[in-house]
Amino acid sequence: MTEKSCNDPEVREYASPPCFAHELSSAYDGQSGPGDCWSDVLRWRKAERQRLIEERLAIDADERKARSDRIAPRLDLAIGKVSGRIVSGYWPFRGEPDLRNWAIKIIERGGRIALPVVIRKGWPLEFRVWRPGDRLERGVWNILVPSRGPSVVPDVVVAPVVGFDGANYRLGYGGGFFDRTLAAIPRRPLVIGVGYAGSRLRTIHPQPHDIPMDVIVADD
Incomplete structure (x- = not known):
């Protein structure tokens, strides 16, 4: 056609x-x-x-680690106190900043870590609590996710970005999962996008369905 x-x-x-x-x-x-x-x-x-x-x-593995290490303390400043709070992180995919060591430190400081799980295309994400040693399985896009556990509502959502702009809009992978989840979640969490400084765009040309992050944390 x-x-x-x-x-x-x-x-x-x-x-x-x-x-x-x-x-x-x-x-x-x-x-x-x-x-x-x-x-x-x-x-x-x-x-x-x-x-x-x-x-x-194309970023070298050592450089990617260095950039991830620069993002971690900036995230701590953006979030503040974590004790008693549920922080949704993510399992790194396709060169995203690797914040798994940072997530373990969140647990050591009295917080809980949750990971997002795709249940079905067109549905909001589900968040499941994860600790080191918990069983993981391959989910959508072959990303590791907790294989079981109750669904929780996070206090903080850390969302990786492919791109972002000065108005804190996030360019993701195009599936709309995060926007759909934020629109449906019963109480609005603190939403933080994380990415590399080179992913900054003048604008992503946001649409009515796009929901901006509260803050974007980058490595610059």
């Missing part, structure tokens, strides 16, 4: 037109990046996602 232009009269007659630059966040100024169509934004995000992941994977 041939893709229709945004100027096609048939397209303009749709009740919910696929071209809706007017619905973009005010962060979108139209100066550069995608055109006026949501399909253009999707293509732009896909290309940026691929570029940023490739750049991230």
